[in-house]
Amino acid sequence: MANDPLLQPFQLKHLTLKNRLMITSHEPAYTEDGLPKDRYRAYHLARAKGGVALTMTAGSAVVSPDSPPAFGNILAYRDDCVPWMRRLADDCHAEGCAVMIQLTHLGRRTRWDRGDWLPALSPSHAREPAHRHYPKQLEDWDIARIITDYADAAERMQSAGLDGIELESYGHLMDAFWSPDLNTLQGPHGPQSYDSRLQFTFDVLEAIRARVGPEFIVGIRYAADEVRPGGITATDGIEITKRLKASGQIDFLNIIRGHIHTDAALTTVIPVQDQPSAPHLDFAGEIRAQAQIPTFHAAKIQDVATARHAVATGKLDMVGMTRAHLADPDIVAKIEAGEEDRIRPCVGANYCLDRIYMGGAALCIHNPATGRELEQPHHIDPAQTPLKITIVGAGPAGLEAARVCTTRGHAVTLHEAAPHPGGQIRLTARSPRRAEMMQVIDWRMAECERLGVTFHFNSYVEPEDITTAPPDVALIATGGLAAEDYLPENNDLAVTPWDILSGDAAPGRRVLVYDEAGDYAALQAAEHLAEAGAEVEIVTRDRAFAPEVMGMTLTPAMQALQRLGVATTVMWRLDALARSGNALTATLGSDYGGAATREVDQVVISNGTRPLDDLYFALKPLSRNLGEVDYTALREGRPQTLAPNPSGPFRLFRLGDAVASRNTHAAIYDALRLCKAL
Template sequence: MFDQLFSPFSIRGKTIKNRCTVPAMVTDFCNEDGTATERYIAYHEEKAKGGWGLIITEDYNVDPLGHGFKATAGLWNDDQIESHSELPKRVHKYGATILAQIYHCGRQTNSGAIDGLPRSSSAIMCPFGDEIPVPLTTEEVKEMVCKYGDTALRAKKCGFDGVEIHGAHGYLITQFLSLYSNKRIDEYGGNFWNRTRFAREIIKDIREKCGEDFIIGMRISADEFVEGGLTIEDNKAIARMMEAEGLDIIHVSVGNYLSVDLNVASSHSSHGWFTDWAKAIKDVVSIPVITVSRINDPFLADSILASNKADFIAMGRASLADPEMPIKAQEGRFEDIRRCIGCNDGCIGTLFNDEPIRCVLNPELGLEYEGGIQLAEVKKNITVVGSGPAGLYAAITAAKAGHQVTVYEKGEHAGGQFYIAAIPPTKGEITDFIVWQLAQCKKLGVDIKYNTEATLELIKKTNPDSIILASGSEPILPPISGLKENSKTTFAKDILDGKVKPGSHCVIIGGGQVGAETAHFLSQMLKGVTVVEMKDTIASDAPLAIQWHLTRALKERNVIMLTGTSVVRVNENAVIVKDSHGIETELPADTIIVAAGYRAFNPLAEELAAANVNVQVIGDAKQVRNVLAATTEGYLAGKTV
């Protein structure tokens, strides 16, 4: 079924067993001195176990001033070789090929991260920075070329099969390639030949130092999607020049920090949305091409290969969600594949706070070194209350540990608030995860009893050994005059769940992610929508890529967004609001939708405590947060119950 995806490919005498590729993704799993940790090594080893053919590690810094995050890998000195030498050994054990991505972030960092001013091609600030970078002198550029080559040589000494030069996403090499950032007038600026000189010299230096049996790849941004930036035509020429210099494989991405919503595309971008750019590069070179972005399923991957758009398929966030995807696909276990939903919560949202990456769907990510779920010495009868993501993860994990698990759900289906979150446009893949959870429960013998409320009497009757309470949350009704009494008032969840028919003029109170996505949903139904938000921005609680796409979509759908605005009162036909200047406005409304947040719902916890029954409270039932907290707490509760 996957003849393309699982066919081998040879480069520089090394046979890559299949086309399933893990691209470089910063994890923040290393030590701050750039040395490897067991956590970092085990994370990559898990992917090798899972059947990935080509693994490209996160950015190995070529210089101590070259990293954008504190706990990233480094091979800028010989003292770092020993700790990283264990990684290729562990990956090779499972037949995978491994490349070390090497990079310098240039201006896309700050003095807090590198203990010095950023360096770049020119003295132009990063859009997300607040420091003017120091331009590298001509001599310093030549020294930097040597640093890339020396780092590659250290990677070879570690046992890596090759390196991938990071020439994409607005990092230092791109800062030389692109007129968007390169305003130099020396031999590294101005014309096309000069702007590519830095990258060409790096390839040449690596080849001279590492020999003919060493793979040299390069990642490029086919289009920067910024005014004055690189375009696909520029990069077709760049790709040909790099091939002529001795490049072995080219990895086609897009964007830079100003277009970060595209180079880490969320669910608002379609699957494989820029594979045509990879095809455009492939058409002008003879070396293999890697494509990437929003490819989260083996059927998609194989189809792209069959279309001759690329030679390898990079599925980064998909590998975070399920490191065993290749093996599961080969074995035909499609219902067991946990597919990335493009939420960007744990992988990107967490990382941008300079914290180790997580995955909403895979709470074991980053914990591989702990050894996974162990069989319990004493098998228990476990009751889980609630079948949202927290409850079902607790049930799955406890069942894997050997316990007998029963889930009580007072509603008619699973998913809780996460099911509601799947209703707005671009969010439908969330149902894939709910289906995955249910499939795992079925395979593990978890008994889910729907339309059954767990009461104190039921608990006493069934007498479980342990209880995990994951009863979720309920929406908050703010104390606004006239709101509670108005028959036109409803909650966002009831609109999304199809329990309330919206009118033609909808006013949404609350412009966080829930309110904004409800507005998006209603605007697709051609309803008139006004969002009232007290903060200065819409969807400020959403990951950056989601926020940017969502606000653009609302503008395109003519949704009125009133920020810095509060609701004063509600009458029979309108919502009265006040802006930051104290000016009141009356907004006609035939449907008033409240999206003002949630609070924990756990009445059973107090009853159980009063009856001296031990219970773990997890997820929103404990404290309203995001789904990342829910799945994590569910996993840990099931593991330690």
């Protein structure tokens, strides 16, 4: 461990960072009234305790009221954020972790109808597609005021005891001044030269330095190449980097490559499943080599081996593993303990960021304690009384239940009817673009095997298998089956996405995929069909396409579907299906009154799942709790003590899709919060 490049300290000005792993600035949207209160602090503190050297708060704490929060941003223009930031910094410092914050004016990357309903600002009226807002073009008094706002915010962060700040300059206001096609100002801040394009940046830096002094750490995260026509080029990026260094005002660079004006563009900056790992690492290394300034970077660096390579080869000084730390806050601790193989992997599902951009808070698809540190444990406490627990089903819910229960010290036996674990995830992972999802299962299997869970595969459980030698607790995690009951009649003329993905149904030539669920199943089936040569149309009654998939994760799927010529039709529903000779006639209706038909030879209906719950209902009248869950106790993290049938020999609960059709995160969260108190 002493020779591990990742565990070597790094000297950043006066600040000694204890290792080379950091969490880059990001906004998990845990703020309350724009302030980083206890939930926000607990999230960063968990990662500080896990050993990370530097945690950067705020994916863009806003410096001005006319930069209204777009996704739960910290309001750095308010004095009352200081005591909350001070508490966060003090707690992380006590764990040996440095703390910084990213400051910005969002510019056009927000909307006018949020916050105080002030117009968003930009050096031009150009609309940002992601937020669909036409900004006001900056006036001279706007520029002067915002420069002061930056300085005020920096001073607040210094007074809160933070180790430094980072200015955000990609997709926001500052870099819009740099961009040849977004800056149409006249005068000293216009686009006519590098001097004028960078004038605002250097005015901000000078104002900040006048407040915080030369020793306070100030860095910048910026797009050194926007990779778009009319935008900031790599040549521009090199010149801007040289000028930033020559100014003497910048202590570190945090390199971005790409632009974020659309969902598709954003996924090139922050890649998701089915996209390359560490795609911009070499580019960041080139900037570091030319600039000779401490250089940070993050972009789908999911694994320790890649991070180690980045430092060992001199590409980076500090490696950002931000989404990886959402999945596992203890990455450094596990490296130090020689347990890299136990790191819970980031699977690239991007549930975290997609939720933020849809107005929710960041959650990891397979670590339900992330963002819930005040209620849910990253580290499971042992139980006072060991129990005998039987689990049925080795999907994500069943395996998480087995992991948590065994960690608690209970004796766990798990039965799975299939020859392999995985449940619906195994089917999902048959699509190459979603193969990473199997890591959700693989990691839990490895943990369960290490902990001593007893597995029985090819084991179909009958009620008497439970009642003959009853356990203390029976957990039913049998999942669900694809629903086949959408239409009032003739459902037998349709197939499900599961039939297509499993190969149980051969692809047709002209196929209508009707998506009632709005999740990934219809997309995967449509892609599989189109790759087999089918002419495919996806129809949905929703006014937004695939709303449960969300923007960034939808990007690679849409790229594939459009490449394959799949048609997408929104705001129509499938009302009826009938045979017409060798073809099928699909009758479409609309919530808005329309009517249409399609002549096809195959119809696929995606309508979620129905619980596979026969075993649960057979056992329910025999159980002590009659299957009842005390939701108040569940929410408060207390044990389940209901016993309406006190003579029942076991307690009975069901988890995940055995309850209702939901998603992977919900299934795993079910298991954690129930089993942590058993």
